[in-house]
Structures are given as structure tokens and as C-alpha cells.
Amino acid sequence: MDILDKLVDLAQLTGSVDVQCLLGGQWSVRHETLQREGLVHIVTSGSGYLCIDGETSPRPVSTGDIIFFPRGLGHLLSHDGKYGESLQPDIRQNGAFTVKQCGNGLDMSLFCARFRYDTHADLMNGLPETVFLNIAHPSLQYVVSMLQLESEKPLAGTASVVNALSSVLLVLILRAYLEQDKDVELSGVLKGWQDKRLGHLIQKVIDKPEDEWNIDKMVAAANMSRAQLMRRFKSRVGLSPHAFVNHIRLQKGALLLKKTPDSVLSVALSVGFQSETHFGKAFKRQYHVSPGQYRKEGGQKINRGFKRKCRLKRLSDGICVPRHFKGCIFITSIKKLVNAGLSGLTSIFFQRCCQPRKAFSIYSLDCSVLIAPRWLSTAERR
Numbered sequence: 001m002d003i004l005d006k007l008v009d010l011a012q013l014t015g016s017v018d019v020q021c022l023l024g025g026q027w028s029v030r031h032e033t034l035q036r037e038g039l040v041h042i043v044t045s046g047s048g049y050l051c052i053d054g055e056t057s058p059r060p061v062s063t064g065d066i067i068f069f070p071r072g073l074g075h076l077l078s079h080d081g082k083y084g085e086s087l088q089p090d091i092r093q094n095g096a097f098t099v100k101q102c103g104n105g106l107d108m109s110l111f112c113a114r115f116r117y118d119t120h121a122d123l124m125n126g127l128p129e130t131v132f133l134n135i136a137h138p139s140l141q142y143v144v145s146m147l148q149l150e151s152e153k154p155l156a157g158t159a160s161v162v163n164a165l166s167s168v169l170l171v172l173i174l175r176a177y178l179e180q181d182k183d184v185e186l187s188g189v190l191k192g193w194q195d196k197r198l199g200h201l202i203q204k205v206i207d208k209p210e211d212e213w214n215i216d217k218m219v220a221a222a223n224m225s226r227a228q229l230m231r232r233f234k235s236r237v238g239l240s241p242h243a244f245v246n247h248i249r250l251q252k253g254a255l256l257l258k259k260t261p262d263s264v265l266s267v268a269l270s271v272g273f274q275s276e277t278h279f280g281k282a283f284k285r286q287y288h289v290s291p292g293q294y295r296k297e298g299g300q301k302i303n304r305g306f307k308r309k310c311r312l313k314r315l316s317d318g319i320c321v322p323r324h325f326k327g328c329i330f331i332t333s334i335k336k337l338v339n340a341g342l343s344g345l346t347s348i349f350f351q352r353c354c355q356p357r358k359a360f361s362i363y364s365l366d367c368s369v370l371i372a373p374r375w376l377s378t379a380e381r382r
Contacts, residue, residue: 003193004178006206008171010251011121012258015166017113018097018159020151021089023048025103027079030086034072038115038124040173041067041077042135042144046108049081052130058082061108066140068131068173070124079107095154096162111147113166120251120286123174126190137176143169189244192237197222202237202244209248210272215241245272250286253279257291258298264291 017040023029031039033053047062053074058081061067069075076083089100117124135144143165150158177184184194189206192198201222205213218241219226233241249271256267268279268291283291 003203003206004171004174007121007123007189010118010206010248010255011123012118012255013115013121013123013167013170014117015113015115015170016163017111017147017166017169018162019112019114020094020097020099021108021110021112022099022101022106023077023079023103023108023110024101024105025079025107027077027103027107028084028086029077029089029102031072031075031077033074034069034114036116036119037072038117038170039069039072040111040113040115040169041065042111042113042147043067044109044111044144044148046106048108049078051076051078051081051083064135066133066135066173068127068133068177069129070127070131071129073129077108079103094151096159097151111144111151113169115166115170118251118254120247120254122189122251126186126188127177128185131173131177133173133176137172139172140169140176143172188238192233192244195232195236197224198232198236205245206248209245209252210270212272213241213245246282247286249273250283253283253291254287254294257295264295267291 015038021029023046027048041061043061043063043065045063047060049058050061050067051058058078060081061077076086078084087102089102092099092101133140135141146161146165150161178190178194186194189202193202201218204221205218215226215229219229222229222232224232229241233239233244237244239247253267253271253273256262256270257264260267262270264280265276268276271279273279273282280291283294287294289297
């Protein structure tokens, strides 16, 4: 795979191009800023105006224009280029497409696509806020023609075709933008990749981030001095060479956490880290959650319950702990449980608190967490 394939893979892209907008009369449609989402408008007929947040003048758009917002920048589409009240469209379903109609008649029609991606996706973060293209690019013509065909008459398997076209559309948009003759506006890894001196090295690191990328090896691959490599990486990519390698390793680790059932240790070793602890600390610095929490958010199930059933012993009315539990946790009053909304429970037990200031949780008998973990001071234990 080339670097674009790799970056698409690391971005963990998901998307759809299943919305068709039919706009007429005095129409105005507002799109608020999106988080971790890209948005594409493909104008298939007619004309209108685009007002982008932060810009003072509206931009005219017409048949054949493609407008891509990699980071979901807020904007307004309207018939006259003026900020007005956004209309609520009439929504209906037409096969695999959701059709949104505003106003009477048909002044402009367009397809809309949305793409979600990982927070640290270099592919999206390295692009400008807005990318303008035209359907005149041959490859884009074919995709738009297929979208129009599928929207005109629902056929067998339309949903599968449309879902597949969303990935193709995004790659073709990126390819068309990067192939433009004029200097394109890039930053981060994409800018470094376009650099003639760094491109080859960046390609090799992204291909195999798990390799041992010490500074001497990178200097040899880039064919420049250590000082030149450090300066060039910082000015083009915005990171030091070592930080860049770890950045790519963590992205690959994030991908494996979501796509595979491998243990955190296995993932850490497979992307080039020497220990699970080192990987966990670096991952939390970049993603602000632990690897386990990140995997859970991505749909990988983690067993949070006890691995074996516990025989219980009663401490007081309605409170039980595992029978093998040596010692107990002091609760000042049952009122705490009532205040927490647990007055209807007949039995609960505690995860053992082994050390001072150790976190503990209250569980029901089926091991589902009922109260978020909190810290227990030495004075609260006995």
C-alpha cells in the first residue's frame, strides 16, 4: 500500500453519501461545525451561494462544484448569499437516499456525504479547512454519475453500492486535491510527505512504524545530517523525528485496539513499544483515555465483572461482601446509598480495597457497576 492507503487506514474512516438536497425558492440551509466529521457537498445542478464561518464574502457555487470540509467547518448555503433563518427541510426516503427538500421549485440540487474519523487522523488534520474541486476531474465524473443513477431509480443493492461509493469518493477527492498543479495548502504529516527530502523517510516510517527507528537510521534514510533532519522535521511536520515515530505507532495501536481482539500488551509490542506500561502512558497522553477505555468506546467488549462467582457474607442490612474478603470497608451510613439512588436494592458488595487511597466500586450481584469508582482514605478503612 502507498502512503495514501496507509493514512486512510490509520484514519479509521467511516462514512456515507446517502443524502440528496433539493433546494428552491428563497432557501437557506445552515450546517453547524462538526467534531471529528468531514462534510462534502457535490452540486449536480443549479447554483447558489456558500457563506463560510470566518469569511466575510459569500462564494458562488454552481453545477460541478465539490466543496469538502475536512473538519466540518460551519457554513450556510443560500439562494442569495445572505445570512438568514435556516429553513427546516421536508424529509422523505427514496430508496437508500434521504431526500431533503427546501422551498418550491428546484434552483440547486446536491449530494451530501459525511465522514467520521479518528481524532488524530493526519489525513484530515493536514488538509485546509475548505477544499474546492470540480467534477471535471475524470474519476470524480464516474462516481457522481453513479450516484445520480442510483438516486433516480432505486435498484436492488442500492444501499451497498452507495456505501461503497462513499469510500471511493473520499479517496478520489484527496487524490484530485493532491494532484493539483498549483501549490496545495497542507500541514503536518501531509506537508512532510510532499517534501522531497523527507517524503521517502515518512513513507518508510508509516509503512513499518514497529521497526527500530533510531536517529542514525533516520538520518541515513533521509540522506541528511542530524541537525538538518531535526530542523526539517520540525518546520514541515511540526514534530521531532522521534515524536513522529511514536505518533504513528500510537495511531496504528489505536487502529488495532478497535479492529482486533488482541491484548493491550500484544498491541503495544506489535507497534514497536517495549512494554504495556510505556504504551499505556504514551497512549493516554495523546488520546486522553487509557487503551482499554479507547477500545471500549470503539465497541470492543471488555469483561469488567468478576471472573468467578463469590460467596457473600452480610455486613449489615442490605450490604454484603465476598466471603473471602478479609477485613471490610467502613461505610458511615446507609444514608449514603439512599442518596445515591440505591434504596431499592437488597444486596450489594464491594470490590476489595487493598491499599490506602485505592479506588473501589460498588457492584450489584450481576457485577454491573452501580456507583462510579471513588477514592477511599485510610480513615475510611479498617
